[in-house]
Amino acid sequence: MEPHGNGAGTAQSTKAAKTKVAFYWCASCGGCEEAVVDLAEAILPVLDKVEIVLWPVALDYKLEDVRAWRRGEVAVAFVNGSVRSSEQEMWVELLREKCGLVVAFGACAHLGGIPGLANATTRDEILANKYQRSPTVDNPRGVLPQRDTRVDGAELELPELWHSVRPLDQVIDVDYYLPGCAPPPELIGKALLAILAGQLPQKGAVLTTDKSLCETCPRNPTKPAELRVERFRRIATEAPDPTHCFLADGFVCLGPATRGGCGERCIRGNMPCRGCFGPPPGAIDQGTKFLASLGALTAGETEAEAAAVAATMADPLGTLYRFSLPASLLRARRVAKEVHR
Amino acid sequence: MTTRPFEPKILGFLCRWCAYTGADLAGISRTKYPPNLTAIRVMCSGRVDPTFVVKAFADGADGVLIAGCHPGDCHYQNGNHKTMRRVALLTRLLAQYGIGRERLRLEWVSAAEGDRFARIVQEFTAQLRQLGPLAWQQFVAAEN
Ligand code: SF4
Ligand code: SF4
Ligand code: FES
Numbered sequence: 428m429e430p431h432g433n434g435a436g437t438a439q440s441t442k443a444a445k446t447k448v449a450f451y452w453c454a455s456c457g458g459c460e461e462a463v464v465d466l467a468e469a470i471l472p473v474l475d476k477v478e479i480v481l482w483p484v485a486l487d488y489k490l491e492d493v494r495a496w497r498r499g500e501v502a503v504a505f506v507n508g509s510v511r512s513s514e515q516e517m518w519v520e521l522l523r524e525k526c527g528l529v530v531a532f533g534a535c536a537h538l539g540g541i542p543g544l545a546n547a548t549t550r551d552e553i554l555a556n557k558y559q560r561s562p563t564v565d566n567p568r569g570v571l572p573q574r575d576t577r578v579d580g581a582e583l584e585l586p587e588l589w590h591s592v593r594p595l596d597q598v599i600d601v602d603y604y605l606p607g608c609a610p611p612p613e614l615i616g617k618a619l620l621a622i623l624a625g626q627l628p629q630k631g632a633v634l635t636t637d638k639s640l641c642e643t644c645p646r647n648p649t650k651p652a653e654l655r656v657e658r659f660r661r662i663a664t665e666a667p668d669p670t671h672c673f674l675a676d677g678f679v680c681l682g683p684a685t686r687g688g689c690g691e692r693c694i695r696g697n698m699p700c701r702g703c704f705g706p707p708p709g710a711i712d713q714g715t716k717f718l719a720s721l722g723a724l725t726a727g728e729t730e731a732e733a734a735a736v737a738a739t740m741a742d743p744l745g746t747l748y749r750f751s752l753p754a755s756l757l758r759a760r761r762v763a764k765e766v767h768r
Numbered sequence: 769m770t771t772r773p774f775e776p777k778i779l780g781f782l783c784r785w786c787a788y789t790g791a792d793l794a795g796i797s798r799t800k801y802p803p804n805l806t807a808i809r810v811m812c813s814g815r816v817d818p819t820f821v822v823k824a825f826a827d828g829a830d831g832v833l834i835a836g837c838h839p840g841d842c843h844y845q846n847g848n849h850k851t852m853r854r855v856a857l858l859t860r861l862l863a864q865y866g867i868g869r870e871r872l873r874l875e876w877v878s879a880a881e882g883d884r885f886a887r888i889v890q891e892f893t894a895q896l897r898q899l900g901p902l903a904w905q906q907f908v909a910a911e912n
Binding site (some may be wrong): 459508547627654711712714715716718719721722723724725726727728729730733734736737738740742743744749755756757758759762 | 902
């Protein structure tokens with residue numbers, strides 16, 4: 428790959444023959460950008476067929492450049508990160524208008540991701556914590572970020588922070604999803620090759636296998652059909668047996684409620700699956716998909732016993748929706764009088 | 769303009785063998801109970817995927833009732849035990865979303881307990897009238 432405008436050196440590959448590709452980021456950590464850098468070998472075969480026309484992390488491009496693109500001139504935009512501000516909305520709408528395909532790249536664009544955990548609280552709480560309550564903040568007047576500010580007679584405008592975090596498809600139409608935190612290079616490479624070859628799956632496809640993670644997990648043979656977990660254990664305080672199915676030993680592993688295709692990378696590092704690939708096909712909510720499996724997973728013959736077992740799971744919301752809270756059926760915490768008991 | 773009192777919408781998942789038959793008995797016996805509950809007949813309380821419950825709340829229910837056979841009486845042996853295990857964690861999860869446990873009720877009703885069924889619906893309806901609407905779409909989905 429080479430940046431836009433530097434292609435003149437390669438005599439044979441005329442600019443017109445190259446497929447233009449854009450990368451953009453919204454609310455994200457930069458890990459997805461790293462995944463693109465890590466592509467190296469996976470995309471060697473297509474390197475001279477692609478031209479990157481936008482990549483804010485690596486190349487200097489301005490909004491005006493993108494506004495000047497012709498519609499459809501850029502074949503595909505890979506957008507990572509979730510959406511939470513008016514500026515991000517403006518950018519993704521612009522990319523949607525200009526690009527032939529939009530791929531939600533990574534767990535945050537796909538499901539809301541880790542930034543999506545902010546939906547477990549409210550915008551007001553976040554602002555108050557960050558700008559007023561936090562012990563390291565020195566803000567005697569308690570000023571909060573405003574959209575419009577007047578400074579020395581000039582009107583200044585900041586992007587507006589939304590009430591909640593959204594996955595990309597709650598803001599614009601999305602053609603494909605590349606799952607994962609971050610997507611593995613093999614899957615990105617495969618997707619890129621398929622786009623270049625025009626061999627695209629059905630719109631809306633999640634570009635990985637349709638199997639659940641458990642089906643391909645090397646520890647699956649040690650997972651009994653029925654379990655009687657009496658207490659959930661935590662990876663922070665207990666070391667899991669490196670050969671056993673995590674769930675069989677009481678460690679929450681989202682394998683049964685997660686799409687496969689990541690290469691079981693966490694499992695191989697002796698970490699249970701946290702669910703970054705999102706729910707498997709047919710499941711519309713990752714957390715309740717996992718809860719459905721609880722009946723045959725936990726112990727408890729009376730309601731009191733069942734409640735005692737359930738009480739041992741730390742932070743069910745954050746555990747079962749670590750990557751998918753904004754894409755869950757309920758999307759975000761509700762704030763109303765009855766909550767403030 | 770007079771404002772009408774709030775009438776909660778309740779979705780009830782009733783197992784075919786016990787709770788639904790109990791509800792039927794309440795009807796045949798002409799026992800009076802509020803019309804707020806819409807019943808969905810399922811084969812067993814164990815068939816109630818937590819997704820159904822959460823979807824009901826997301827789509828406008830103010831309360832959800834799951835009713836099955838008394839423990840030990842499930843026609844599929846232990847479907848109701850599975851339900852109680854799921855509901856135990858589901859209530860904790862819902863609380864984190866801001867949905868109090870008063871909005872999800874798990875009850876055991878035998879085929880002979882028509883009166884009990886009617887009483888449960890009366891109580892639940894009264895409780896939800898007090899709590900007020902959940903109005904999930906209005907509070908959460910409508911915000912940006
Ligand atoms: S629950 Fe986790 S460890 Fe067990 S088989 Fe599934 S993915 Fe593997
Ligand atoms: S094991 Fe789970 S959390 Fe880890 S990469 Fe795979 S899908 Fe993501
Ligand atoms: S058949 Fe009634 S609870 Fe299972």
